[in-house]
Amino acid sequence: MKKFTLLGLSVFALTLLTSCEAIETIFKAGMWWGIILVVAIIGLVIWLFSRGRN
Template identity: 70%
Template sequence: MKKFTLLSLAVFAMMSLTSCEAIGTIFKAGMWWAFFLIAAVIGLILWLFTRGKN
């Protein structure tokens, strides 16, 4: 059921946006996910280093 919902949202986005807008939206979302993941990895590394010193 979840896969169908994701597929239907993707199809709706493709139909409502032009190709350039859709690609731009995908890259913007990817950029924010990359920032979030980089910050999470750096935070995890710092947490592990400070935990190891105790």
């Protein structure tokens, strides 16, 4: 059994979805990753500043 690669999975998803649905899915995933990364970076900065004051 072949392992799915990211490219293979992307091609499979794009063939099942219409172009608008595919773009919408890609942007939703990108938006959520962006939100998670921004929250993590802000939390890290706050944590570093709070450690520096002690």
